[in-house]
Amino acid sequence: MLKSFDIYNQNNILKIIVAINLLLVGTGSLMYTDRLINKLESREEKYIQLYASGIAYLVDPNHTNSGDITFVTDQILKANHTIPAIYVDPSGAIAFNKNIDLPPNITSEEMEKFLRDKIVEMRKKHTPLTVEMGDGQRGLVYYTNSKLLRQLTYFPYALLAILMALGVLAYLAFSSSRRAEQNRVWVGLAKETAHQLGTPMSSLMAWVEYMRSDPGQFDESITDEIEKDVRRLETITARFSSIGSIPTLKDENIKDVVEQFTSYLARRISTKVKMSLTSQLPAGQTVKINKLLFEWVIENICKNAVDAMKGVGELRLNILALPNHEIAIDISDTGKGIPKTSMQKVFTPGFSTKKRGWGLGLALAKRIVEEYHNGRLFVKSSEVGKGTTFRIILRADKEQKAVVEPQPSAKEA
Structure with missing residues (x-):
């Protein structure tokens, strides 16, 4: 049912709600983006340190600064702490895996099956990298996108969905506000019409009473019909007065x-x-x-x-x-x-x-x-x-x- 309310105050409230939501979405987007940027910066810093170690190894003929080739396994392999990867040796056996979330308390057979299923999924995402072992033997490294990359991939879509939802919400809110404002105009027009009809109706009723006071001069049937129409006007006035109120x-x-x-x-x-x-x-x-x-x-x-x-x-x-x-x-x-x-x-x-x-x-x-x-x-x-x-x-x-x-x-x- 329609209730009386101040549409202009409601308009202000709606605007404030939309503004707050926009502020929250904007702030949340900036904070999330800043977090991703910090993670990428940290990763790039580690990669450049590894790059510097590689240069040091190459330019030092005596390898006094870098020790020996073990820095490759010690630093390069450890540098990957985000990208899920599985290495399969030339014999087809799974040699090791990196950054794979394994289910807890699983047997070696269950882990083997789990990793094989992961390899199938990874092959659909990326072509495996070949590791040449010499004598025509080669291993394969299967991998998939890191969690950070997945977040970066889906972030624009998530942001777009949030903005679209907010846009729909704003549209519905302002459409409701516009309809309510139209209702306010209707109610005001109806009540003003009822008010304006009041004075001439009072006058008409007075004329009806005057005509009844001298039945010889005025046809009583005509007076009755006029009175019916005046009563009808009163009914119409009552109707207009009811608009905007709970009947x-x-x-x-x-x-x-x-x-x-x-x-x-x-x-x-x-x-x-x-x-x-x-x-x-x-x-x-x-x-x-x-x-x-x-x-x-x-x-x-x-x-x-x-x-x-x-x-x-x-x-x-x-x-x-x-x-x-x-x-x-x-x-x-x-x-x-x-x-x-x-x-x-x-x-x-x-x-x-x-x-x-x-x-x-x-x-x-x-x-x-x-x-x-x-x-x-x-x-x-x-x-x-x-x-x-x-x-x-x-x-x-x-x-x-x-x-x-x-x-x-x-x-x-």
Whole structure:
């Protein structure tokens, strides 16, 4: 349900949340990147030290500074502490492995199988390096990317995913904010309209009382009709006043509510439109509704139907029970129908096929049904040139049986 709130304060809160998230993502990215850079610097420093040792060995003819060739095994082999590697000797046996996370407490047979499986995986990633042993014999070094390289590989994608998620979140937040701001405009317009109608209605009621005070001068039937229309204006004012507030829902006999209102409406639309009402509900079936607002829904749909028929045709209302304690009200016309391309747009504020239409009637009706009554309003069916059926679904009183044998009662207006 719609609640009153200050959309501008909410806008500020949303902006602050988005700004904080952007700051966190930016800070986290910088810290993570700095950590990777430090690791790479440390690795390069070790490699350059090894490079310097190799130069010292080559330029010193007596090898006094480097000792002997054992520095190769002592430093070069130990220098690799990040890249997973497995060395297979010329006989095909696994001689040793480096930086492989072995499962704990495994037997030698299990370790052999584990390493063989790793070799298969490594071969898919990189072509193994050949180690020439002389006499045509050669060993193979299998390897895969280090954890650091994998992090560098996936980091841009992870960052992109985070930014996209943040962008979607920001879009949804600001879209919600924009809709809420539109709601605020609607509420303000509705309440201002109700306020502006108050003064002329008071004046009209005074004139009605004046006409009743002298029945000989004024036709009483005309006075009665004027009074009905003034009462109608009061109802409309009450409806506008209800927009933006949580309405009070009461148990109402849904058939009686629809019947009374369509009876009133039938006398105020084209005489060339034939209205009919049928009901398949049990006697006294009640539904929790706000009568003033729900009548507004029926009025908006029926008036749209009359416009679609250009004042000539049939307007049929059928109330029926559905499973799961639901009530359906189908409103069908014989008008021009709705094209498939416009089926999803009819409830969009501002969409109208009429030259002088504001495109607010059906949007308001859907809002009243779905936000205030927790029901559903949709186009059940439509065919161009043949007509349209709108369906309203509401929750019925659970204490009554909603699905019964049809008990039709028809009313021609």
